[in-house]
Amino acid sequence: MVGSAAAFDLPENDPLRIFGLPKKMLLEFRILSKPCSVVRQVTSDAIDMLDDAKTKSSLESRVVLTGRPGNGKSFLLLQAVEYCIDSGWIVIYIPRAKNLVNSTTAYAYDLRTQTYLQPAFAYQTLQRMHTVNAHLLGQLQMQNDLVLEKQTVPTGTTISDLIQVAIKEKSKVHSPVILDTVMKELETQTLTPVLFAVDDFQALYCKTEYRDPHFAPIKSFHLSMPRLIMDFASGKRSFAKGALLGAITASETKYALPIELRDTLGLGYHHAMSPYHKRSEELLAYAEGLTAFPVPDKLTVAEAASLFEIWKDDMAVNSNTYDELFLSKYVESDGNARDFVWKGLLSNMSA
Numbered sequence: 001m002v003g004s005a006a007a008f009d010l011p012e013n014d015p016l017r018i019f020g021l022p023k024k025m026l027l028e029f030r031i032l033s034k035p036c037s038v039v040r041q042v043t044s045d046a047i048d049m050l051d052d053a054k055t056k057s058s059l060e061s062r063v064v065l066t067g068r069p070g071n072g073k074s075f076l077l078l079q080a081v082e083y084c085i086d087s088g089w090i091v092i093y094i095p096r097a098k099n100l101v102n103s104t105t106a107y108a109y110d111l112r113t114q115t116y117l118q119p120a121f122a123y124q125t126l127q128r129m130h131t132v133n134a135h136l137l138g139q140l141q142m143q144n145d146l147v148l149e150k151q152t153v154p155t156g157t158t159i160s161d162l163i164q165v166a167i168k169e170k171s172k173v174h175s176p177v178i179l180d181t182v183m184k185e186l187e188t189q190t191l192t193p194v195l196f197a198v199d200d201f202q203a204l205y206c207k208t209e210y211r212d213p214h215f216a217p218i219k220s221f222h223l224s225m226p227r228l229i230m231d232f233a234s235g236k237r238s239f240a241k242g243a244l245l246g247a248i249t250a251s252e253t254k255y256a257l258p259i260e261l262r263d264t265l266g267l268g269y270h271h272a273m274s275p276y277h278k279r280s281e282e283l284l285a286y287a288e289g290l291t292a293f294p295v296p297d298k299l300t301v302a303e304a305a306s307l308f309e310i311w312k313d314d315m316a317v318n319s320n321t322y323d324e325l326f327l328s329k330y331v332e333s334d335g336n337a338r339d340f341v342w343k344g345l346l347s348n349m350s351a
Contacts, residue, residue, distance in 0.1 A: 080245055091132060122225065126182065205230075205286070308326045
């Protein structure tokens with residue numbers, strides 16, 4: 001299938017439906033009668049990496065997809081999510097990590113953990129995890145009691161039933177504690193590999209829009225949801241079997257790739273750097289051990305042609321000279337996947 005594009009159906013509990021998608025990908029999928037993607041050589045390489053990771057600790061598989069804007073990082077991440085769910089992994093997918101730091105969800109300070117909890121997002125994450133992974137979570141049991149304010153969830157309760165405790169609670173106040181407990185149980189179990197997939201990954205290492213009571217910015221690692229992801233990214237926490245897979249959004253200007261991630265991933269700089277440029281020791285610690293997984297800058301001619309065929313057969317492209325149209329749009333976009341679709345095929349459709 002390498003070099004071929006294919007349309008696909010989405011079951012009711014598919015991660016795309018339940019966890020959501022990056023905005024541009026969602027809009028693109030709504031245009032065609034069925035969503036589609038291209039299987040590239042880098043897709044095969046990512047699958048080989050995941051196959052190797054499923055029997056190892058996630059400490060050895062903390063990977064960030066990198067490359068120029070629009071080269072297909074988000075699509076590759078999505079393909080990895082779909083592959084893992086079809087291969088019997090437990091999957092947790094965060095398609096828009098910037099929503100964890102842009103002050104769009106409620107937060108409250110917790111004296112016990114000395115972090116700002118995000119109960120609404122924790123509740124949503126639990127709900128989506130359960131919908132997508134209900135069968136596998138029903139096979140895993142708690143190894144310790146969980147004492148909540150008004151009840152105790154005993155040892156031996158399935159992870160699925162534990163999540164139901166949070167889902168049935170309308171106040172959502174216990175959702176962050178239950179989510180943390182679920183993640184601790186997933187860390188130690190060896191029955192099923194776990195994929196933690198995060199798009200907009202670089203946003204977690206940027207300044208947040210959240211403010212403390214003195215209106216000072218709250219650092220991302222003082223927020224419960226970013227802190228959870230960054231703990232797994234840095235290796236402070238890990239799954240016995242599985243991987244953490246992130247994808248940077250290189251076109252995001254508000255949450256641009258920070259210098260700490262550039263240092264760790266070896267991505268170079270837009271301008272000359274000196275030892276006097278400030279770096280956060282905390283962010284460097286949370287980025288330690290991450291490895292870059294470069295995504296090719298361009299679609300090959302065969303990959304672009306296969307994608308073009310999908311759009312043509314769906315009658316989303318109108319032309320009497322398809323060969324000339326394809327070649328002109330491929331050259332205009334320089335093979336960039338996003339530009340080929342958005343500035344090439346979609347511009348022709350609107351015309």
